[in-house]
Amino acid sequence: MKINLFVLDEMQPAAISALLTRSENDIERLLSVVAPIIERVKNEGDAALVDFNAKFDKVEMQASQLKATEAEFEQAHRNLPEDVKEVIRRSADNIRSFHEAQMPDAMWFKEIQPGIMAGEKITPIPSIGLYVPRGKGAFPSVMLMLGLPAKIAGVEHIMVCTPPAPGGLVDDATLFAAELCGIKEVYKTGGAQAIAAMAYGTETVPKVVKTSGPGSSYVSAAKRLLYSKIDVGAPAGPSEAIILCDEHADPFVAALDLLIEAEHGPDSTAMLVTHDRTLAERVLEILPGLIADLPEQRRDFCTTVLTNYGGVVLTSSLEASIAFTNDFAPEHLEVMTEDPLFVANRIQHAGEILLGSHTPITIGNFSLGVNAILPTGGFAKTFSCVTVFDFLKRSSIGWVSRQGYANIKDTALRFAQYEGFASHANAILKRPY
Numbered sequence: 001m002k003i004n005l006f007v008l009d010e011m012q013p014a015a016i017s018a019l020l021t022r023s024e025n026d027i028e029r030l031l032s033v034v035a036p037i038i039e040r041v042k043n044e045g046d047a048a049l050v051d052f053n054a055k056f057d058k059v060e061m062q063a064s065q066l067k068a069t070e071a072e073f074e075q076a077h078r079n080l081p082e083d084v085k086e087v088i089r090r091s092a093d094n095i096r097s098f099h100e101a102q103m104p105d106a107m108w109f110k111e112i113q114p115g116i117m118a119g120e121k122i123t124p125i126p127s128i129g130l131y132v133p134r135g136k137g138a139f140p141s142v143m144l145m146l147g148l149p150a151k152i153a154g155v156e157h158i159m160v161c162t163p164p165a166p167g168g169l170v171d172d173a174t175l176f177a178a179e180l181c182g183i184k185e186v187y188k189t190g191g192a193q194a195i196a197a198m199a200y201g202t203e204t205v206p207k208v209v210k211t212s213g214p215g216s217s218y219v220s221a222a223k224r225l226l227y228s229k230i231d232v233g234a235p236a237g238p239s240e241a242i243i244l245c246d247e248h249a250d251p252f253v254a255a256l257d258l259l260i261e262a263e264h265g266p267d268s269t270a271m272l273v274t275h276d277r278t279l280a281e282r283v284l285e286i287l288p289g290l291i292a293d294l295p296e297q298r299r300d301f302c303t304t305v306l307t308n309y310g311g312v313v314l315t316s317s318l319e320a321s322i323a324f325t326n327d328f329a330p331e332h333l334e335v336m337t338e339d340p341l342f343v344a345n346r347i348q349h350a351g352e353i354l355l356g357s358h359t360p361i362t363i364g365n366f367s368l369g370v371n372a373i374l375p376t377g378g379f380a381k382t383f384s385c386v387t388v389f390d391f392l393k394r395s396s397i398g399w400v401s402r403q404g405y406a407n408i409k410d411t412a413l414r415f416a417q418y419e420g421f422a423s424h425a426n427a428i429l430k431r432p433y
Contacts, residue, residue, distance in 0.1 A: 001303055003287055004311025005280065008324065020328055022240060022269050022309060022377050030221040038196040038225060045202035052193040059164045061188070066204045068170050068186040076175035084173060091367040092144050092180050098369035099149045102388045109397070115404025121395045127157040127206075128391060129198035129230075130183075131213030132174060134163040134190060140177035141366050145373045145386060146213055147181030153391035158183050159206060161198060163190025191215075192222035199230040212390055214239075214373055217267060233390060234383045237376045240269035241332040241361060242325050242350075244343065246318055249274070249336035251282035253357050255290055257334055258283070258310075259302050260361045263294065266304040271328075273313045273321045280312045322346045329380035332361045349381045402433075 006019060040048040046063035053059045109119035130146040132139055143160070150158050160178060165171045170186055178186055187205050189197055195215075201207030211223070214236035223232035241261035245254050254272055262270035274280050291302045315321045322343060325333065329349035337343050340355040347353055351374030354364050365372045375383035400408065409428050416424035 001288055001291070001307065003284055003306045004308075005284060006311060006313045008313060008315045008320065019313070020378070022238065027217045027221045027224065027237075030217055031225060034192045034218055034221040035225060037192045038199075038222060041193050041196035041202065042200045046204050049189045049193055049197060049202060049205070052191065053164055053168075053189065056191055056193075057163050059166065059168050059188075061164070061168045063204060065168060066188055068175060068188065070184070072169060073175050073179055073184065076170070076172035077179070080172040080176050085176060087367075088140055088144070088173065088177050088180060091141065092148060092177070094367055094369035095144050095148050095371070096152070099152050099371070099388050102149075103152060104392075107397070109399075113404070113407065115401035116408060117397075117399040119397045121397050122392055123395065124154040124156065124392055125210055125231075126155070127208040127210070128155050128159075129208040129211040130158065130160045131190075131194060131198075131211055131215055131219065132160055132162040133213070133215050133219070134165065134171070134174075138165070138171035138174055140171075140173035141372065142213065143174050143177035143181065143183075145371050147178060147183050149371065149386060149388045150212075150391045151182050153388045155391050157206070157208065159185040159187065159198075159208065161187045161189050161194035161205070163194075164188035192218045195219060195222040195226055195230075195232075199226045212373070212386065214376075216265075220377075234373070234375050234386060235377055235379045236331075236373055236386075238267040238269070239264035239332075240330055240376055241271070241334070242328060242330040243270075243272045243334045243336065244321055244325055245272060245274040245276070245279055246321075246337040247274075247276040247279060248338040249276075249279060250357060251279050252286055254279070254336060255283045255286040257336075257360050258287070258306075259290060259294075260365075261332060262302040262305040262310060263298040265301055266308070268301070268305050268309065269330075270302075270305050270310040271313050271330075272311075273315065273324055275315045275317050275321055277314060280314050284312055318343070325350070329375075329378045331374045331376045331380065332364070334359070334361060351375050351380045351385055 050063055053061060104122050107121045109117045112118050128150050132142045160183060162170055162174060170188060195211060197205040198208050198211050210231035212233035220237040239261040243254050243258050258270050258272045261268055272283055291299055315324060326348050331351040333350040334354045335343045336357050344353050344355055352364055364370055371386045373386040413425055413428045
């Protein structure tokens with residue numbers, strides 16, 4: 001296994017551009033695959049979902065089994081080991097505490113000038129469909145990261161789509177996490193077909209106005225095709241991470257953390273970025289041994305990622321490492337440098353920034369409290385991590401008194417006349433007061 005080593009100063013612009021490209025950016029080729037799936041769900045409803053469960057997840061079921069039952073929730077509660085329940089509860093407490101602190105006032109006003117008030121009213125969106133993936137494992141952490149802020153925001157109708165586990169059930173931990181979030185509406189469907197079901201509705205799965213949650217490239221392709229039918233939320237596709245190091249980083253710890261996101265799947269991206277050649281070479285020496293110790297599936301994923309969409313990037317300086325990181329705009333960023341706060345102040349584009357050698361992505365993904373549903377594919381340049389604001393909307397509010405109207409009407413009138421809006425102008429010119 002030859003892990004990629006990219007020496008940035010020796011690369012041509014086209015090669016650097018390719019290095020900045022993720023698997024997610026190649027979803028154009030999947031659009032034609034996903035489009036017929038969406039069309040079938042739109043036209044056939046539950047029958048299509050049942051068929052796709054059999055085809056893609058190898059699970060045979062009836063339409064009546066698409067929704068998780070109360071008995072299944074109770075069985076999950078009985079089956080799940082108590083220590084796992086406690087881990088989920090403790091993580092949920094941290095996530096809840098962090099997101100409760102984000103909640104804005106329900107309404108605010110500011111006096112713009114005497115007699116003129118402007119402000120906002122904050123209200124929750126009416127319905128949300130959370131997407132909790134399963135393809136390469138169960139992710140109760142994703143349920144917490146989506147369900148808790150949606151509940152805190154006050155969304156009235158929250159439902160979940162997640163691929164069925166073998167046997168046609170939802171995994172116990174995901175159901176337990178959903179119940180902990182106060183969510184009892186869980187549907188067993190995944191992939192592009194789940195996004196289509198939430199966009200159009202079926203006999204069993206209700207239509208919602210927005211979906212949120214990470215997924216495969218097929219899920220990302222479905223969101224792209226359905227963006228005019230449903231708010232698809234922040235783009236959260238295959239996992240990606242940069243571990244940014246200087247010469248003070250521990251190469252063994254850096255190598256450990258490089259594998260965190262690499263093991264998510266063969267379409268993930270994981271890079272260690274450093275200007276220190278000695279560190280880079282040491283990490284390359286350590287990685288094969290760490291990978292060899294992994295379970296077969298995770299070993300295969302890491303090998304694919306580090307020889308395809310990832311590896312070690314050697315730059316000429318810390319400034320060059322920071323510049324490359326900003327160009328890449330990673331989902332996850334770990335900073336292992338002598339002064340991580342200095343680097344954090346220079347980072348402009350990252351879904352999350354984790355500082356120091358005691359803050360691996362593992363902590364952020366599960367238990368720190370910050371949200372681990374983050375923009376991927378370079379969209380950290382324009383999108384943010386999931387927060388309560390993903391489940392809220394703002395309405396502008398204005399109020400003008402008689403005195404304020406007298407002070408501002410001529411300004412607005414002149415603006416209307418300049419832009420050629422006669423009715424705008426008449427609303428002031430012909431007003432009886």
